[in-house]
Amino acid sequence: MTGEQSTDVLIVGGGLGGCAAALAIAKAGYRVVMTEQTDWIGGQLTSQAVPPDEHGWIERFGCTASYRKLRNYIRDFYRNNYPLTASARKREFLNPGNGWVSPLCHEPIVALEVLRAMLAPYVSRKLLTIALRHQPVAVELGAGDRISAVTFRNEAIGTDQTIAAKYVLDATELGDLLSLGDIEFSVGRESHTQTDEPDAATESDATDVQSMSVCFAIDHIEGEDHTSEKPSRYDFWREYVPPLKPSWPGKLLDWKACHPRTMETVEYQFNPHHESSRAFSGLWSYRRILARDNFQPGTFASDICAINWPMIDYLPGHLLNDSAEENNRHLADAKQLSLSLLYWLQTEAPRTDGGLGYPGLRLRKDVVGTDDGLAKYPYIRESRRIKAEFTVCQQHVSAKLRPNGNRAQQFEDSVGIGSYRIDLHPTTGGKNYLDVEALPFQIPLGALIPVRIENLLPAAKNLGVTHITGGCYRLHPVEWNVGEVAGLLACYCLKKSQSPRGVYRTAKLRREFQSFLEQQGVQLEWPSDIVLKEGDPHGHAL
Template identity: 30%
Template sequence: MLRRSFVSISALISLILLESSFTPTLAKPVRDPDETVGCEILIVGGGLAGVATAYESLMAGRTVCMTEITDWIGGQVSAQGTSALDEADKQRSLSYYPNGYQELRSNIQRYYGRANPGDCWVSDTCFIPADGYRLLAMKLEKAAKAGRGTLKWFPSTVIKELEMSEDGKIIEGAIAIQHKSATNAPLNSEPLSKTIEDTYRYEDSPRLIKKIIRFEALNERESEGADWYVVEATETGEIVALADVPYRLGLDPRSYLNPSSPTESGDPYCTQGFTYTFAMEQTATPQPQQMPSFYRQYEPYYGYDSDRDKALFEYVFTYRRIWSPQKGKPMRIDGLWIDRPNPGDISMQNWIWGNDYRPGTAKDNLIYTREQLKATGQLAAGGWMGGLRTDALRKAEELSLGFYYWLVAGRTDSQLGYGVKQPHPNHRLLSGLNSPMGTAHGLSKYPYIREARRIIGRPSVGYEEGFSINEIDISAKDYWGSEYRNNLPASMYRNLWKAITHLESLTHPTRSPYQFTKRTRSTVYPDALGVAHYAIDFHPCMTFSPPEAPGNREREGVRQAHGRSYPAQIPLRAMIPQKIDNLLVAGKSIAASNIAAAAYRVHSFEWSVGAAAGTTAAFALEKGIYPYQLVDELPGIEPQLQELRRRLQGNGNPTEFPTTPLPSQDWQESKR
């Protein structure tokens, strides 16, 4: 099924950018566009949220433009290499997903002839990233035919500038740069850190040839409403930053809404770790393994697990095994039965004490804050360069290649000390353009991003400072216990219980306030357009810079919020930014606190919020209204909002879980 070509580890190392840089070189002023393209819906970002947006928009018969910085759609399941579907146990057991996402899962099973071709144990569905891309590309092609929509797909394309109306409320145009190789070396020959700044420059370079594209509305409306809609579906919230709408980044200040936050003032530099995944294959014989020149710098970070019973190579290899042509002999690890790996098995690596890069200071953070963007000139006209620290990307690439070497040849362990880890040389790193990751170097085309810039929604009743989904809206934590009673300021603790009592009374109106001792469900939203369910799951930033420094540790307190969450909803208000009326936000940039976002970040959520964005944009174009007009009278009755929700449900996109408005014990006891 797979054709593979390989390059040596020494060749991979030579591709990594060794120079550090903070301030990106700004692009020259724009030349005249080479092409003008009309759209009804412009989707910026081709990850799962972007694909789901496109899918529903095409099924609604719309003309859709979609840009993506890589040449693969699919994000987590393809270009980011995390092709092991993160799903809550109960939701998975009921197959309670949006129709498009459920079709993807079914298509994977039909393609391989089995649901879990990798026989991994973290998920019921682990597969090859390159196949994820192929399956999604076919899916959008079929959607365009079925819905009589038009898809204009722009791979290897980034948005450089936005053209705003005079009053700043409407995006009237978007200037993009599409690139292709200027040499015989194809794209994906070099890691992202070597090419990303070039992709955001207007001028051609020895590496890349550029095409300047202007996106605009396909038609001008004579009636009310926007001529077109722009959907933010990037992995880091690029359009949120470029449009300069209000947003948050990193840790939120501790409050009665987010009582588990470890900081009183917030910290925009402490975001969740990001990961360059890679695929490795078990071989029948030992393979030559070359130590990267930078290995010793990162060696102090690598480790299996603090639980010695799980400190086995087989445990890590099968965790996200994405291809297993034949079953191995069963083995038991700490109560878990797995099939022992065989030659030919392929594992995708995404391990917290391995290739998770977790910077947490102003010296090394990946996603620039607004202040850093201003300081580097990226908010000036023509200055946008993607909003990421290139040096953090480079070091994450090195960390990942070093982790491969540690797995096959290392003996140290940051969690358990020397002597536990043993070499496993019967493996090779899969690289080459026909490899699972589709890159010459073997790393994913783009890192797996767990946290993005998060918008602050518009003020509304009960949300005077702007709408947001918060910790207490979804968490199953015991706030009645001493952990919170003794450690929160008295006034904050009183306000916490006042808020919980109010939220619980909405679904238990006959109970006395004194009967509420815990949250029994997530918050019910009248404007819910989708569903999400996953644990509040953290990969915390490290305390000091650099994150790989010997003896470094996770930021204290971040994991306090880690744990179970209730099945939750995706409200439309979380998708509508302030200031701009024809911009919708999908993906990880919805209005949510840092803690809530830790649950609203996995595969099925991205599809659900994308389906909501695509349906809402198409509905708004049809009705001649703006999305904010669907919620501006809440908590009053909004007839058109109810019509939109019925349309989503009729298309197989649930807006609530089966137990709404009251939860069942089954959902409460779900592991995730």
């Protein structure tokens, strides 16, 4: 993609929200360009190597129709292309990895192929252009508080590209356009005075965000030595004690950690090939993305596991700095932490048989598609967030604060639903876990409307939530829902010659848009008779 270009809708970021938006817009017949800074679309599912975190009702309800298609197509890909065992092939809810974090743990490349296939017809029809390795570098604001164009650096050839659009969706992992365009946003933690949230801090801190993680994949070949080269920062990370309050029980590279909900010390189990898939039973089966027992004997020498554990939560800094040099330094150090965990596992980790280290652990570079064996992009738990017409706060979704109901606050302007615990990982500001129950919630349209800019919509984790409620709105099906609705809202506004703010503020238009969403398979309400089950393994991720 070279020279100047214009389109109906520009999506900046090719993660789950971006893909959902692109699918919705192109299906409606509008021209759309989707850019992505890596060479893989799919975000959390692919370039970040994070299997889906979902709620316990996901197989029956609680997601958009297009997200359910994505999940079904992933299962079909395994049935059509892999030598499954007869019992696995017949399983309605096939879980290729038998990981206990999700009923659908799978390899990143499968999700990538499925997403490409879902979008391919619209690429062929010239409705959708996908521009990989494009990093946004500038936002041009025009008259009427509108974004007129975004400029990108094409990392593949080192040239700049400017794209003009009628609507712009920020589907980046970090809310990049908000910073580049000097658009009103929140970042880090808010104070109790700002949000009235019971668990908010006394003072706000823009530098205090949830830790990121650079994930990777491993298998285990018994009797072989696949020990990696010792990382340059290994000695530092081997002795590192997280500076958190409440305090961490010891070194980060250790089987002991804090229980996210109780703050008590827990000791994780790890035993390749000898763990059950029972929820919370052990780390080998936790995010296992390929279980060899699901496939005909001899197909795979080992299970394959995605590593997204507490030991790689990076605490010294984040990627939301204005300085590219500082961001690059933290990313490099986060990669060193992940490589140090692998080396510790191979050489020094206490074994269940009394020995040290598992030299048979092998870094699977092919699974994540990189030369260093680390995911193409870090798993980002917290983004910049738009200053929105409405902000979802803890009191809207917390089970403790709404003791008489089985659902979170109901919103007349609902444009989707989600469910997950308020799950905040340790932060760069020294706060330990905050992990409390949230009720099944809705996504209010007001949280997608910026307070000033008229043609920008959030399409990822950057909607109007707080530091706290971002902890339950950040997972895969909700990000997809947000992106899909942002795309459909842009289409609706183009067709009706309306503005997103006008749709939000005009009851008749809002109801018409909600009917349009329902026709597209977007669920706006949770069933009134849902039964909450405490301890559901699909309501919390480590």
